[in-house]
Amino acid sequence: MQTNQAEYYLLDVFTDQRYGGNQLAIFPDASFIPEKLFQSIARELNLSETVFLFPPSAHENYRMRIFTPGTELPTAGHPTVGTGFFLARKFTNPEEGRLKLTFEQKVGPIDVYVDFTNNLPEMVTMHQPLPTFGHTHNERKADLANVLSLEPSDIADLPIQEVSCGNNTLLIPLVSAKKLREIEVKTDVWKKLKPEFGNGFLYVFSVNDVAGGNVQGRMFAPEIGIMEDPATGSANGPLASYLTKHQIIPMPALSLQGYEMGRPSQIHIDTQMNTEGVISAVKVGGKSVLMGKGTFFLE
Secondary structure (H helix, E strand, O other): OOOOEEEEEEEEEOOOOOOOOEEEEEEOOOOOOOHHHHHHHHHHHOOOEEEEEEOOOOOOOEEEEEEOOOOEEOOOHHHHHHHHHHHHOOOOOOHHHEEEEEEEEOOEEEEEEEEEEOOEEEEEEEEEOOOEEEEEOHHHHHHHHHHOOOOHHHEOOOOOEEEEOOOEEEEEEEOOHHHHHHOOOOHHHHHHHHHHHOOOEEEEEEOOOOOOOOEEEEEEEHHHOEEEEOOOHHHHHHHHHHHHHOOOOOOOEEEEEOHHHOOOEEEEEEEEEOOOOOEEEEEEEEOEEEEEEEEEEOO
8 A cells, every 4th residue: 555545445334234223434544654644644535533543562452543524523323333343353263252452532541342143243332431321401491492592391291411432422312313313403593402412412312212122312513513413422332321320211221213304223231230220331332234335545
């Protein structure tokens, strides 16, 4: 490979069907790509996220950097799950059918477990940082309904809350999953209000009237170049933590996303509690499909 070229791969993540899930680009060896180009490359590809991998030296972990078209992220779910699937393809016969990988991200080391079926990687599960529960904003129901082009009565009588497992997420519960189809985000209004809500990404969800799963949601982050995300692992960790803390549905659960935008995604979420009733593990997993590869021309 010439040093002025870089090979990359395309995957669909959180799906087992081609052209579903969330698209991902992975550069398996970014060690010779000028760092100043990372953001420009991500913007050029214009996917929700692009991963730049740095192969490890002996006894080290892969280091990865994750970029949206607009910014670098400290962690993200579908890039981590997709990268775990991509790298696991070179392993065969892992002990007890499961492989552990650890990725060094901005938030620190992230463990990923890959389950194999017929000697091929299938389910990839990311262990996320433990949740931080932030402010609740139920007194701002009318403002948030306006941002979503909904009525205040469309928001369920549950906490509207900031939760983070690495990326702060504003969780907004709706009375029915059918209302998800009616959302039209007023980006200009949200841009003004966002600092008042901890600068969290917008994740709107419902556990009612969900067909084929336990919870369904939509994620919006126009401020980082993502008008809508088909599958957001870094928001589903907070979602799982929220659903557990407020005893809304039991874990594990199947979270659906991307259906309203024609890219159906299935995200497996789970939590564990310690003997004191505190969340001690947050897990987000799913399947992936390798879609293709290409060559990017650098400077």
